[in-house]
Structures are given as structure tokens and as C-alpha cells.
Amino acid sequence: MVKISASILAADFSDLKGEISRVLPYIDEIHLDVMDGHFVPNLTFGYPILEAVKKLTNLPVDVHLMVTNPDDHIEKFITGGASRVTVHYETCYHLHRTISRIKELGAEAFVSINPATPVNVLEEILPYVDGVLIMTVNPGFSGQKFIPTMFEKIKKLSSLRMSKGLTFKIQVDGGVGNENAVQLAQLGVDILVMGYGVFKNEQLPTLREELLK
Ligand code: DX5
Ligand code: ZN
Numbered sequence: 511m512v513k514i515s516a517s518i519l520a521a522d523f524s525d526l527k528g529e530i531s532r533v534l535p536y537i538d539e540i541h542l543d544v545m546d547g548h549f550v551p552n553l554t555f556g557y558p559i560l561e562a563v564k565k566l567t568n569l570p571v572d573v574h575l576m577v578t579n580p581d582d583h584i585e586k587f588i589t590g591g592a593s594r595v596t597v598h599y600e601t602c603y604h605l606h607r608t609i610s611r612i613k614e615l616g617a618e619a620f621v622s623i624n625p626a627t628p629v630n631v632l633e634e635i636l637p638y639v640d641g642v643l644i645m646t647v648n649p650g651f652s653g654q655k656f657i658p659t660m661f662e663k664i665k666k667l668s669s670l671r672m673s674k675g676l677t678f679k680i681q682v683d684g685g686v687g688n689e690n691a692v693q694l695a696q697l698g699v700d701i702l703v704m705g706y707g708v709f710k711n712e713q714l715p716t717l718r719e720e721l722l723k
Contacts, residue, residue, distance in 0.1 A: 520705030647684030656685030
């Protein structure tokens, strides 16, 4: 069954506790977008927010590192309670080493690619990852529009997974909501990251029901 990972970047931070409890019945994970203002043109948050989130819920926390030096931060996020760490292909000189380290530290290791990065650059790493995160917007902000050509990219990755007999998960992030979530699940996506789709969506309960069908 497809899972919903709620990106708190779209939540009202003046009441994070209230926001998380409001959407809790409809989500499976919390997604933390860590941005450094360098790899992406926005600054967000780091360890203290992970600590706060861990106090607010027992749901698994999914850390999406959009930073130029992910290796410097992996350990601290995992000891702080992250269940999954996602690093960008575009930021890792030694991706195999980074992925191995995340796993050794006990978290799920995902690799992400930007919209302009082709799926085939992942060929050699696919047997080692627990999942692939396809960015369906240019990373940096919540509330952007889904880039339609990403459907083809997801199909490509899904057939690659099948043809190689691999079992890594497929996750998508950016512009996911009422108009495309069901279609994405049908294409073989396992985890939908949603910011606006969770925190700014009055139809969330209905969408959740549709996805559970
Ligand atoms: C974008 C972030 C996303 C973002 C998703 O760089 O990685 O996780 O918060 O937000 P929506 O679902 O609103 O596009
Ligand atoms: Zn994200």
C-alpha cells in the first residue's frame, strides 16, 4: 500500500504540535526537508527540529538532505532518530560510500535525483539502495507544480526495478496532491511525499481513502 510522508515544510510552524496531530490519522511518516541555502536556494532547519518532531510523534522520520555536504550530517540525524536518510546523487562524490554508511548506522538509505538528472546515472547504485526519491519539482520550496515529464521518468525507474529483479522503494516529492497521487501510486510509487497535499489540503481524508482502496 502506498504511504504518505508528510513534509512539515508546508505546516504552520507557530503550531507544529497542532499541525501534526491534525493530520496524524492520514499519514505514515514525517518528512524533514533539510536545506542549506547552497545546494538549494532556501534555508530550512536541522537537528533541533528533528528533536522536536520526535517528541511530538512516534511516526518514522524521513530526512531529506538538500545540502552540499551530506556526509557531515548523516550520523547526527540518525542518532537523533531518523529512520531514513535521503541524499542527492548530485551532492555525493562517493555515493556508494555514503549509502553504505547510512545503512551501517541503522537507517534506510535512499538516493534522490533532481528533475534534470536522468535515471540511468543510478544504474550502479540501485542494488545497494533501499529506495530512490524522484524529485518531481526542482528542490527548494513547498507548493510548486509537478513537472509532467516526471511521469515518464517514474515509469522508466519502475520498469528498471522490475527488469533487474530489485526491490528498492520508489518515492516521489514535489507537487503531489489530489490530482496526481492515485495515478502515481498506480505507476508503482511506494511513498508519496506531500507538503501542501497534506497540510494545505481540505480533501486529505478523501485522498487517503482513495489511496487505501
Ligand atoms: C522540495 C521539498 C519537498 C516539499 C514538498 O524541495 O523536498 O519535500 O516540501 O512540498 P509540496 O508537496 O508542497 O510540493
Ligand atoms: Zn523533500
